[in-house]
Amino acid sequence: MTFSAALFDMDGLLVDSERTIMNTWLDVSNAHGVALTVADYLQIVGRSFAEGQTILARLIGDADTFDAVRMRVREQLAAPEPHPKFPLKPGALALLDTLAQAGIPCAVASSSAQEVIRARLDAVGVLPYFQAIASGTEVARGKPDPAVYRLAAERLGVPAHACV
Numbered sequence: 001m002t003f004s005a006a007l008f009d010m011d012g013l014l015v016d017s018e019r020t021i022m023n024t025w026l027d028v029s030n031a032h033g034v035a036l037t038v039a040d041y042l043q044i045v046g047r048s049f050a051e052g053q054t055i056l057a058r059l060i061g062d063a064d065t066f067d068a069v070r071m072r073v074r075e076q077l078a079a080p081e082p083h084p085k086f087p088l089k090p091g092a093l094a095l096l097d098t099l100a101q102a103g104i105p106c107a108v109a110s111s112s113a114q115e116v117i118r119a120r121l122d123a124v125g126v127l128p129y130f131q132a133i134a135s136g137t138e139v140a141r142g143k144p145d146p147a148v149y150r151l152a153a154e155r156l157g158v159p160a161h162a163c164v
Contacts, residue, residue, distance in 0.1 A: 004162040006099050007152045008130075010110040015120050017086035018045065021077065025056070028072045034060050048111050048142015088124040096129040107152035111136035111143055132156045 012018040022041045029036035040059050044052035053070070060066040077085065099106055106129055110117050114135045121127040132155035139147035146160075153160040 001164070003164040004104070005153065005156045005158040005164075006104055006106045007109050007149050007163050008106065010108050010112060010117055010120065014089060014092050014108070014126070015086045015124060016089050017120065020085060021073075024073050024076050025069070028069050028076065029060060032060075032065055032069050032072075034065060034069070036060065046111075046143050048136040048139075049113060050137070051142050052111070086120050086123065088126065093126065096126055100129055105131045105156050105158065107132035107134065107156050109134045109148040109152040111148070113137050 008014050010017075011021070022038070025041055026036050026038070036056075036059060041056075043059075044055050047055070056070075057063070057066045060069055079085075096106065108117055108121065108130050110133075112120075112135065114133060114137070117133050117135060118127060121130065132152055134148050134152035134155060136142045136148050139145075139151055141147050149163070150160050153163050156163075
């Protein structure tokens with residue numbers, strides 16, 4: 001297979017973040033008296049940030065409770081720790097090194113917001129490997145629609161069909 005660029009999702013592929021984020025939502029929701037389950041949370045996996053927030057708001061119910069839960073989740077996820085809260089997935093650095101040595105440009109296409117993407121990639125030391133970042137907040141339709149991947153390819157200046 002020949003390709004001109006590599007596009008990566010971030011959460012769950014490059015960075016092991018999905019489990020930590022899910023457990024934080026479950027714990028904080030339960031602390032606020034909302035019995036959010038794993039099955040409930042899994043409804044948002046692979047969707048845009050906005051869609052995920054809409055689904056979680058519906059599941060939690062009360063708007064004030066949702067706002068309180070969302071703010072506490074953000075606080076907990078942003079809290080500094082002596083080690084990365086979201087570690088790099090095994091094999092990711094070796095793959096990025098190989099692509100860089102081959103001169104293959106790389107981009108991240110994620111449902112997360114730009115500042116979240118940059119912070120997580122920087123925390124694990126791989127931000128410099130990416131020549132472009134595309135956020136789900138920048139496209140009209142979130143995943144599984146390919147719009148965010150098309151945007152990442154466009155930012156690299158590579159046709160989408162030439163990317164993996």
